[in-house]
Amino acid sequence: MRLGPFLNLLIALLGAPLLIGVVNRTKAFFAGRRGAPVLQLYFDLAKLLRKGAVYSRTTTWVFRAGPVAGLAAVLLALTVVPFGNAPALVAFPGDFVLLASLLALMRFVTILAALDTGSSFEGMGASREALFSALAEPALLIGLAAIARDTGGVSLSDMLAETSLVDWSRARPAAAIVSIALFVVFLAENSRIPVDDPDTHLELTMIHEVMVLDHGGPDLALILYGAALKFWALGSLLMGIVLPATGLQPALGWAVLPAGLVGLAVATGIVESSMARLRLIRVPQLLVGASALSVLALVMTLR
């Protein structure tokens, strides 16, 4: 039995909250602040897990199941995401569809839990999240289909082991276009700035944050941790396409993905500091644009 994939999964589980800290630290740097420690999310999780939970009398078991089911879905999703170019724990033909559906399932339970509270604000957030994720999903799936067609791989592990943008003479333009589309999907799915603002505290403008307002204590910890894992999962998908893979020493090749993810977190922080959030009616335009890019990549590979 190979130990490598398990170790990689363990690193993902332990390292994911660090990335959120890096994003926040980058934003603090651009705002001229010192910012919270990089390990802040770990402290927050430890604090939240020690607390008790309070449940409204209007909620049912759906509300309590939401965070647990969401975390379970993203944990399963992590098992099919390759670690850079190293294969994932589980790899089978068509596993990228499973990845997309697991992420959709996570969103679905979050939306159900939000609707279960009966709060009109949470319903509004749920409606927006449903709309935006429905628009982001074609970009993800068509983009991955283009990569699959380009590389001839049928599982994520095969696909990502083949592509690398750093070696430009070997790379195909389709992979470059898909990586742009996936970056937009990455920002949208992780509720980052052009689409959603993780720092906002005005219920009218919130999307993801408003849906988890009623969760507290351990439930909130599960949600925050799940969000960090989702950041890691989609980030390693994107980095697997961008970063080089083959032809490095094992130790160096292993360090490429964590380094790339930290770089991606810094890039996210820069995007968040340098851009304003898009108006809500402009967001579908951005996501449809990402889907158009994915279709472009697919058409180019089908030629």
Added chain:
Amino acid sequence: MTVWTDTLLVFVLLGDFFLLGSSRIRASIRTVAAQGLLLGFLPLLVQEGAETPRAVFLFAVGIGLRGVAFPWLLFRAQRAVMVRREAEPFVGFTPSLLAGTLGLVLCFWLGARLPLPRPAASVSSLVVPVAFFTIFTGLFLIVGRKTALAQVLGYLVIENGIYAFGVSQALVEPLLVEMGILLDAFAAVFVMGITIFHISREFDNIDVDQLASLKDWEP
């Protein structure tokens, strides 16, 4: 060398999508200029070892007109008429992008089906679909946008597409033909700039729908 040609053509495609989805007129002008600049390099990439004085002259004139003169004229027209807000187009920006996606598929299908001869191995097979899609984008901008300035941009995009097609198919056009086309395009942009100015002075904006009120008779 098709790697560089492909990269260049992909940037032209991305520019087309940006034009379809963008509401900012100044950014659109810059995109069209960038497209013109990129396409200016196409002949040098397509014909290897063609650095004759004639090719370099055409390259310089093409870049000077498409990348410098046209944008300058358009920026001047834009300042003169003070188009600050973008009128809502006939076709919204998201539907434009969706239409563009469909058009893209169509152009690639068409590019694969047309029995065009492939003049040289150095010509990327991407050129013909990209040229078709650029022409499609230009037509779409002319039909789907309301303001005169956006329609002039559409005209320039069509010109870019035709140029890409010509370069890939004819490789070496006679100097006279090439200069004639460039001169026509220059004159057209010049005249359109004046027209835009007159439309804006007459109606206080450049929504071409207003021209309908000029008719003499009532139906």
